[in-house]
Amino acid sequence: xxxxxxxxxxxxxxxxxxxxxxxxxxxxxxxxxxxxxxxxxxxxxxxxxxxxxxxxxxxxxxxxxxxxxxxxxxxxxxxxxxxxxxxxxxxxxxxxxxxxxxxxxxxxxx
Numbered sequence: 357x358x359x360x361x362x363x364x365x366x367x368x369x370x371x372x373x374x375x376x377x378x379x380x381x382x383x384x385x386x387x388x389x390x391x392x393x394x395x396x397x398x399x400x401x402x403x404x405x406x407x408x409x410x411x412x413x414x415x416x417x418x419x420x421x422x423x424x425x426x427x428x429x430x431x432x433x434x435x436x437x438x439x440x441x442x443x444x445x446x447x448x449x450x451x452x453x454x455x456x457x458x459x460x461x462x463x464x465x466x
Contacts (some may be wrong), residue, residue, distance in 0.1 A: 425458035 404457040437444030
């Protein structure tokens with residue numbers, strides 16, 4: 357379990373099972389009352405394939421993708437329908453919109 361920082365009162369945080377990440381003495385440790393495990397808001401982008409950790413950032417790096425519009429489209433395509441409140445159709449539509457905007461920008465620059 358990941359924690360936000362070490363406890364200033366007891367200095368040695370060792371979460372117990374069933375304590376939601378609190379230190380070994382949550383009754384006397386004031387800081388432990390406010391502790392919360394870090395939430396992994398990007399877990400839907402991370403996958404492992406044949407022992408290699410892959411995420412949208414690694415894939416963009418491998419393909420030397422630096423354009424923001426293309427990155428946005430790729431992110432929406434790779435995790436279509438799995439990005440929280442947006443459904444598959446909305447993600448595909450937004451990916452198309454990002455690509456259309458990139459084409460518009462290319463036309464504007466010429």
